[in-house]
Amino acid sequence: MLSTVALASTHFHPGFGWGLWFVPVIFWVLIIGLIITLVATRRRRWRQMGWGGPWGGPWASAQAARSAEGVLAERFARGDIEEAEYRARLEVLRSQQPQPPQG
Structure with missing residues (x-):
């Protein structure tokens, strides 16, 4: 898997330029981070309100x-x-x- 990513990142695709392979990776990292942040905030709020x-x-x-x-x-x-x-x-x-x- 990592060799495929490394190979794809070194290959130039006309029209796409170098390095656009990281856009989907950044997107999913942000989505997962957002979900973790929402869950942690909600749990903290539940504990403070006595819903625990x-x-x-x-x-x-x-x-x-x-x-x-x-x-x-x-x-x-x-x-x-x-x-x-x-x-x-x-x-x-x-x-x-x-x-x-x-x-």
Whole structure:
């Protein structure tokens, strides 16, 4: 394969000039680079927005804590738990919630 490319690049084609063999190569390198860039950008954006599933980073655990607080609030509103139990459980949930980095 490489010998064919090398042979083709040394042969002069009237009307095409020297070195036009690299145009399709550059085209495909640019297309493949564009695809890789789009995939990497999209994955980074998904991770930042929390769409990464269980691997979504610190935002995933913060969303789970808010969800647990919502369930606890609903149970308190329905009368399933007393106020003292609600406040105790809410304190436990908030103490286990990860803190944002200081900086």
